[in-house]
Amino acid sequence: MNRSSTSIDDSLFSQLSQFLSTHMGLHFPPERKYELIRGIRSASREFGFQRVEPCVRWLLSAPLGKSQIETLARYLTVGETYFFREHKMFDALEKRILPPLIRSRARLSKRLRIWSAGCCTGEEPYSIAILLTKMIPDHEEWNITIMATDINPQFLRKAREAVYRDWSFRGTPYWVKDGYFDRVDGGLYVLKQEIKKFVQFSYLNLVEDIYPSFYNEIHAMDIIFCRNVLMYFTMEQIKRAGERFFKTLMNHGWLIVGSSEASHAYFPQYVNVTFPGAILYRKDEDCREPFKIYIPESEPVKENLKEPIKTVPSKSGPVPTPVQSTPLKSESRREKTVPEKTVSDNDSSLKKAERFYQKGFYEETIQSVDLHSVRSSGNTDAMVLISKAFANQGRIKEALDWCNQAIGVNKLDPSFYHLKAVIYQEEGNIDQASAALKKALYLDPEFILAYFTLGHLTLQQGKTQESQKHFDNAFSLLETHDQDDSVPGSEGMTVGRLREIIQFVKNGELA
Ligand SMILES: C[S@@+](CC[C@H](N)C(=O)[O-])C[C@H]1O[C@@H](n2cnc3c(N)ncnc32)[C@H](O)[C@@H]1O
Secondary structure, eight states: OOGGGTOOOHHHHHHHHHHHHHHHOBOOOGGGHHHHHHHHHHHHHHHTOSSHHHHHHHHHHSOOOHHHHHHHHHHHSOOOOOTTOSHHHHHHIIIIIHHHHHHHHHHTTOEEEEEEESOTTTHHHHHHHHHHHHHOTTGGGSEEEEEEEESOHHHHHHHHHTEEOGGGGTTOOHHHHHHHEEEETTTEEEEOHHHHTTEEEEEOOTTTSOOSBTTTTBOSEEEEEEOSSGGGBOHHHHHHHHHHHHHHEEEEEEEEEOTTTOOTTTOTTSEEEEETTEEEEEOOTTOOSOEEEEOOTTOOOOSOTTSOOOOOOOSSSOOSSOOOOOOOSOTTHHHHHSOOOOGGGHHHHHHHHHHHHHHTOHHHHHHTSOHHHHHHHTOHHHHHHHHHHHHHTTOHHHHHHHHHHHHHHOTTOHHHHHHHHHHHHHHTOHHHHHHHHHHHHHHOTTOHHHHHHHHHHHHHTTOHHHHHHHHHHHHHHHHTSOTTSBOTTSSSOBHHHHHHHHHHHHHHTOO
């Protein structure tokens, strides 16, 4: 092999490595130089270059488009996965995490929202769907959402097909293959439709894309799985993802990372809960100090871990992580930080509420405004913020109530109807969501996001022709904007990005 055609000097390598970290989160320190060159060599050919160096210079010369990221993802990411990977984590989920969650939801909303971030070819989200249908006998009556996202569209295409070989079942309990797949010619296993239908796949780059977001359904999650993805990221990108996951979780929701990725240094804002053989992270808005809990085999999980649980030394063998219990921050923190409010305080308390909201403290957002004076002031910005904070906690009734109050003050603002639609969508009420979107479009026939959301809703209902029409409308309205403009009302999504997302849906689900 002609070495000069495949190598790059250290300075170019370090620029490339920095570039990949910024755009894809991927961490290539000097010791992984040859691994990176190997991947880039294959990508170069696909980009039409004979030699690696000009290809690298070309990549560095302009921002990456989605199709370039896709090609790089194909050669630089690792697609290793299988059903029920890391069984101790699934044990913790089945025996400790899900039972209290399911019990409490069975009494209330019958609603569960789970996100598999970095889902690869689908084995992880489908394992979750299998477990949930096994644990919830009346699952057909529930509103269960499992979002599954990845940066590699080839993996996503395979995930949507849901056809697997034996290799995807290595180490998987036998009942999974026997009970949930149909064996077909060629040694293939096809996942049953009754499981497949629970999972929605979409493209999402954990480093560049926006989450939480009401517009791609990535919000108000009970559990986020992001396993064996962050291990390839730089430390800074891991921390940033951890912060964004925090905002995407409901209070008391769980973040699950791979066993080799668990480190309190990366996820300082979470309560670190150690189960036998598995470390999980829990969002608790009342806890702002590093806090660790160790739960041994025999001890049940409290339904609500708000109260500090005493750390318990392991009976057999060493405790997996050094356990140190720091008391929860003063229970009176709220009284201290949130003084009695008056109408004249409203501006400053709204600003404070916005800051809490930005950080993902949704409970605190609501606590920090005087609901009564917001109601009487007619301040629609505050009403919308409160509505979103409730929606982010899965408190649909209150979210709708506050959204309706904003509509009561100003019936002509289309964005309020869009918010209402998103809340209905979260509740699984597709008809009401569609009606609200149509109202939004009646008020503003150029409302790009309303077409986009309507496209998704109608797709979910199997109305592909109608869906195509809505996506086309959104797409042609996007043409009238610059790529780098922010889509109106989208909280920062660029026009270019939304175009790519629509294109991806049209190529995948509408093809
Ligand atoms: C090793 S697989 C893990 C699959 C599964 N979570 C598991 O634990 O079995 C890593 C996945 O992360 C995805 N990935 C890597 N970088 C990503 C990024 N920046 N955004 C989203 N997904 C990414 C890869 O495409 C790949 O599918």
